[in-house]
Structure formats: structure tokens, C-alpha cells
Amino acid sequence: MKKILIVSALAMFSMIGCTCKNEEYGPFPKNGAIKTADGPLIQAHRLGKSEYDDNSAAGIPWCLERGIRGFELDIRYTKDHKLVVMHDTTVDRTTKGTGKVEDMTCEEICKLQLKKSGDLVPTAKQCLDLLRSRDDIFVEIEMKSYPNEFHTPEVLEKYCRDLNNLAKETLMPGTYTFTCFNEGTLAMMRKVDKNAPLGLITGGALSDDHLLAAKKLNCAGVAANGVKSTKEMVDKAHSMGLTVCLYMTNEVKLWYLFKEKGADRITTDYAEKLMKGIKK
Numbered sequence: 001m002k003k004i005l006i007v008s009a010l011a012m013f014s015m016i017g018c019t020c021k022n023e024e025y026g027p028f029p030k031n032g033a034i035k036t037a038d039g040p041l042i043q044a045h046r047l048g049k050s051e052y053d054d055n056s057a058a059g060i061p062w063c064l065e066r067g068i069r070g071f072e073l074d075i076r077y078t079k080d081h082k083l084v085v086m087h088d089t090t091v092d093r094t095t096k097g098t099g100k101v102e103d104m105t106c107e108e109i110c111k112l113q114l115k116k117s118g119d120l121v122p123t124a125k126q127c128l129d130l131l132r133s134r135d136d137i138f139v140e141i142e143m144k145s146y147p148n149e150f151h152t153p154e155v156l157e158k159y160c161r162d163l164n165n166l167a168k169e170t171l172m173p174g175t176y177t178f179t180c181f182n183e184g185t186l187a188m189m190r191k192v193d194k195n196a197p198l199g200l201i202t203g204g205a206l207s208d209d210h211l212l213a214a215k216k217l218n219c220a221g222v223a224a225n226g227v228k229s230t231k232e233m234v235d236k237a238h239s240m241g242l243t244v245c246l247y248m249t250n251e252v253k254l255w256y257l258f259k260e261k262g263a264d265r266i267t268t269d270y271a272e273k274l275m276k277g278i279k280k
Contacts, residue, residue, distance in 0.1 A: 028220050029197045030174030031138040032243040032264060034069070037278050039259035040266045041138060043070030045248070046087060047127070050269035053114050054094045055085045057122035060130040068271045071131070072140040072179075075124050077151070077159045082106035083124035083166065087144065095121060102150045124163065128170040138265070139176040140199065140223075140245065141167060143189070146182040156185065160192040177220055186217050199223055199245070206233035211240060223247060226258045226266065234262040252277030 036042040047059035055073055063071065074087040079102055086109070091097045095112040112121050131137055145151050145159045167176055179199035180186050186198050199221040200214040205228035214222050214237075222237055226246030237244050246258045247267035255274050258266050268274055 028241065028243070029138070029177050031135075032174075032177060032197075032221055034136075034138060036070070036275070039255065039278070040246070040263040041070040042068060042249075042255070042271050042274050043072050043138070043140060043245070043265055043267045044068050044271040045072050045267045045269050047071060047073050047085075048271060050250075051272050053117040053119060055087055055122070056114055056117055056119040057085070057126045057130060058117065058119050060127060063271060066272050067275055069137045070139075070265060070271075071137065072142060072267050073127060074142045074144045075163060076101045076144045077155070078106045078109060079103055080105045081155070081158060081162070083159075083162055084109050085122045085124055085127055091121070124166055125170070128166060131175075132170045133172060135172050135175065137175055139171065140179050140265075140267070141176055142201070143178055143180040143182075143185050145185060146180075147184045147188075153188075156188050157192060160185070160189045164189065164193050164196055179221075179223060183213060183217060186219070190217060194218075197221075199243075205229045206237060206244070208236075211237055211242070214242060215240065221245065221264075223267070226254065226261070226263065229261065231261040238262065249274065 034041055044063045046055045048063055052059040052062045073085055075083050076086045078084055084106055086101055090100050091112055095114055097112040110121050145156060147156055177197040177199045178189050179201050181201045189196050189198060197220045198217055200217060200219050201223040202210045204225055206224040221243035223245035226249060229246060234244050243264040245265040245267060246263040249255055249258060249266035249268040250270050252274055255266060255278055
């Protein structure tokens, strides 16, 4: 009887999705390699930046209705240490307000309307709640809090802890990763959770230095400029147990090019356009 219960429990665990363990590189998000059609997963940059709006919560159901299952969003910390969805250091470009995110409270920021849609700036919880318990999606949660005068080690650790806890509370295991350009921020998340799935982003091409830095941080994946990156480097990343996201993929022809290079995921400002284009 005891043996039957153990087997049943293991079966249930496998059905809800898991974070698989790579012996050298740590957590590997199961859904980090799901496909769009027969190629790389299409991820909506900033939840539909150019087709809906920049980091709006309403961009999530908008994308889901169109069959889009990959997402990328940016999370910052407010003056009162709350998690909000905002790409820039200020609210000026995307909202009808002005000011630095870290100088404003969550209440102040979340009263602001986004310029394009008129939607209010969302909290991180409002966005992730819309993806709660789904096992058919993948989310790149980009951490926009870097070590600086505001983000002291203590504040940065609290940011990472709050974000990690929120992701665990809302998203299924294996359906998300924390990404960042800053190695210090990723190192702090690794300190907070030794099994957190991490991804190191570079503004340039995949390189040996980039892959070695990812290895040092025990990352599960890397992201890089898709045009500049070579198939050889993508293959090398895969041989090291890393998934690869290539960006910015705003043309259908680039999706096919990055498919040939072996990308697992691509990030685009035009997710709906790509979805329609590759199905023709």
C-alpha cells in the first residue's frame, strides 16, 4: 500500500510540471523549451509592447486569446518596497505621470495611466495572478533592480525574496525564470534561493565569456542578440545545459532564422504578427 501511494504521488508531481535538475547547471525550467509551431516559443516582449501596450496587465489575456503562450515582463521596486511592472527607471515614457520609480510609492505609481491603452500601471502580483496555475505558458521575469544607492544589499535581497516568493505562490514550477542583465542581481537571487531558475541576458552576441558567467551563476538559460549570435554558440550553450532565448524578433523571417540557429525561445514586440505569419 505504501509503495502504491509513493508511485501515485510521483505521478501527480510529473503531471503538474517540475523544475528538472541539471547536474552541473542547476534548475532547468521544464517549459523553457516548449514550442510555437515547430520552432522557438514566441514570447510577448513587455506583455505586448507594440501591439497592446508596454507592461500592461491587460496585455496578458489579450495575448492568451491569440494563442500566445510566452511572456516577458519587467519588475521594479518602489520607494515603499513593493513590486510593480515597469521597464524604465522613470514612469515618464510609458505613463501620463513623471518621476523615478524608486522615489514613488506603489500607490502613487499604480494610479498612473499608461499612455497607449489608458490602463493603470499594474503590480507584479496583478500580472502573475493572471497566469496563476497555468501549465501551458512560460514567463521570463526580468529583474530591473540593480545594486545601487537605493538597492543596498539589504534592499536588493528583500526585492529578490519578495519576487521569488510571489512567483512561487502564483506560477507553477517549471513555467518561469528570473532574468537580468546584471550579474549582481542574479547572484542575490541565487543567494535567496539556491534552486531559483535564472537567465543571464547580454545586449550583444552569445560568447564564451557570457556562457561562463552564466555557469558561474548556476543559470538555467541565457538570452542574447539573435542577429549577432551564431548557431555554433547556441549549440555550445545547449551542450552546457542552457536554454537560449534570442531577441529582438520583430519580423517573421527572423523567427525562421533563429529557428535555424536553434533558439528555444524568441522575444518580440509583435507576437500576434509572428503567430499569424508562421502559420501561413
